[in-house]
Amino acid sequence: MKNIKLTLEYDGTNYQGWQKQKIGETIQGTLERAIEELIKEEVEVTGSSRTDSGVHAKGFIANFKTESTIPSNKFREALNYRLPEDIVILKSEEVSDDFHSRYSAKGKTYSYSIINRDVPSAIYRNYYYHVKKKLNTEAMEEACKYFIGTHDFNAFKSSGGSVKTTVRTITDLHIEHSGDIIKIYVTGDGFLYNMVRIIVGTLIMVGNNKIKPCKIKDIIDSKDRKKAGNCVPANGLILEEVYY
Amino acid sequence: MKNIKLTLEYDGTNYQGWQKQKIGETIQGTLERAIEELIKEEVEVTGSSRTDSGVHAKGFIANFKTESTIPSNKFREALNYRLPEDIVILKSEEVSDDFHSRYSAKGKTYSYSIINRDVPSAIYRNYYYHVKKKLNTEAMEEACKYFIGTHDFNAFKSSGGSVKTTVRTITDLHIEHSGDIIKIYVTGDGFLYNMVRIIVGTLIMVGNNKIKPCKIKDIIDSKDRKKAGNCVPANGLILEEVYY
Numbered sequence: 001m002k003n004i005k006l007t008l009e010y011d012g013t014n015y016q017g018w019q020k021q022k023i024g025e026t027i028q029g030t031l032e033r034a035i036e037e038l039i040k041e042e043v044e045v046t047g048s049s050r051t052d053s054g055v056h057a058k059g060f061i062a063n064f065k066t067e068s069t070i071p072s073n074k075f076r077e078a079l080n081y082r083l084p085e086d087i088v089i090l091k092s093e094e095v096s097d098d099f100h101s102r103y104s105a106k107g108k109t110y111s112y113s114i115i116n117r118d119v120p121s122a123i124y125r126n127y128y129y130h131v132k133k134k135l136n137t138e139a140m141e142e143a144c145k146y147f148i149g150t151h152d153f154n155a156f157k158s159s160g161g162s163v164k165t166t167v168r169t170i171t172d173l174h175i176e177h178s179g180d181i182i183k184i185y186v187t188g189d190g191f192l193y194n195m196v197r198i199i200v201g202t203l204i205m206v207g208n209n210k211i212k213p214c215k216i217k218d219i220i221d222s223k224d225r226k227k228a229g230n231c232v233p234a235n236g237l238i239l240e241e242v243y244y
Numbered sequence: 245m246k247n248i249k250l251t252l253e254y255d256g257t258n259y260q261g262w263q264k265q266k267i268g269e270t271i272q273g274t275l276e277r278a279i280e281e282l283i284k285e286e287v288e289v290t291g292s293s294r295t296d297s298g299v300h301a302k303g304f305i306a307n308f309k310t311e312s313t314i315p316s317n318k319f320r321e322a323l324n325y326r327l328p329e330d331i332v333i334l335k336s337e338e339v340s341d342d343f344h345s346r347y348s349a350k351g352k353t354y355s356y357s358i359i360n361r362d363v364p365s366a367i368y369r370n371y372y373y374h375v376k377k378k379l380n381t382e383a384m385e386e387a388c389k390y391f392i393g394t395h396d397f398n399a400f401k402s403s404g405g406s407v408k409t410t411v412r413t414i415t416d417l418h419i420e421h422s423g424d425i426i427k428i429y430v431t432g433d434g435f436l437y438n439m440v441r442i443i444v445g446t447l448i449m450v451g452n453n454k455i456k457p458c459k460i461k462d463i464i465d466s467k468d469r470k471k472a473g474n475c476v477p478a479n480g481l482i483l484e485e486v487y488y
Contacts, residue, residue: 008366009365009367010366010367011366011369058367080363085364085366085369086366086367087366088363088364088365088366090362090363119320119332119333119334120332121253121332122252122255122330122332123253123254123255123300123302123330123371123482125255125329125330127367
């Protein structure tokens with residue numbers, strides 16, 4: 001048995017997220033079908049994250065085990081030939097038998113893109129969240145530093161999903177700002193359900209001067225979901241990279 | 245009669261170009277319908293350029309004349325409410341009666357985006373042309389300078405369309421290069437049919453070391469379409485700005 005690791009880019013706009021569902025197309029389902037067509041055996045593809053409907057990825061990691069004799073690096077081309085154009089395999093390689101794309105992950109970087117102007121973007125409407133009111137990005141940048149470190153992020157978690165602990169470590173959270181475009185990058189050892197999107201929603205409240213940057217500490221300490229900001233839409237979110 | 249100038253952003257992916265056709269959705273047709281629904285009178289909308297199917301715009305200019313009493317700056321919001329999300333009015337304003345979005349134009353800037361890596365982009369597939377072989381961007385940059393100036397660009401024009409002269413002036417042509425992304429920006433007083441896409445196709449031949457940069461002068465002087473490169477796909481092309 002070989003263990004094949006795939007690095008994927010995908011546009012999540014037309015999918016019901018990564019994980020297979022009873023109804024609707026998913027990335028996992030589409031990828032499994034393409035692999036099964038290729039190797040003529042049933043496979044179970046494991047993913048690094050359960051990205052939600054509409055979330056995109058530039059460096060999603062998946063793996064599957066196979067008896068196939070296809071050279072590991074040839075899966076890329078053979079699968080890209082079979083996949084729709086909104087899912088692209090960037091790399092395929094053999095990894096050790098104990099590699100598991102989710103359990104072996106040591107950290108992840110996500111980005112969230114905002115277009116901050118009067119009107120939404122026509123061209124990038126599936127990739128940028130539109131915020132009309134001018135955001136105070138300096139205040140948002142100041143707020144970022146309060147998130148960094150090891151904290152109980154229960155206030156930044158949507159209900160649903162079962163986790164042993166709501167403690168996570170954020171190693172980086174910063175903002176890149178160019179013209180009307182604001183990009184928020186966050187890196188951590190793992191993220192709770194909707195955690196990135198709730199952090200962004202809270203940073204937007206800071207940018208609207210509704211929360212002072214220094215209040216972030218109190219919100220984290222409260223562990224109270226109601227104290228944090230809204231969960232912003234999925235379309236602005238991109239899984240950038242997974243670390244092992 | 246008021247003369248209303250509109251600045252538009254649009255994603256051309258799902259349209260048969262700007263100009264109304266007997267069959268298929270166009271930007272012009274969609275915009276005229278939205279205006280007519282709003283003001284309950286027939287209008288003819290004039291556009292700054294006849295962008296082809298799949299070409300995008302960040303700063304397309306259109307104008308129309310109307311008896312409507314709607315304040316000029318309110319057309320933006322009222323039309324965005326009626327337009328599909330892949331067409332967005334950025335600005336609406338009253339201009340003098342003799343303003344004509346095409347004939348009054350003094351110049352235009354286009355950009356063309358290339359993703360230069362082994363595999364295409366899943367996320368930006370409608371906006372980046374995929375070139376697999378590594379391009380020599382230094383040679384491409386050197387080639388750019390031969391295009392700048394006033395020349396007969398007959399070698400860089402697809403057949404079709406009627407023009408009095410094939411002489412045009414290019415005031416700027418330069419390349420921005422970041423990671424896998426190559427963006428080519430060109431500014432001129434006007435462009436022949438497919439001229440930008442043929443210039444890009446020729447620059448790609450330079451980037452593939454099939455044409456030496458200094459040979460661009462000979463190609464221009466030949467006025468022979470067969471000497472220049474291919475017309476690259478529409479999806480990488482964006483009309484950035486129109487100058488008056």
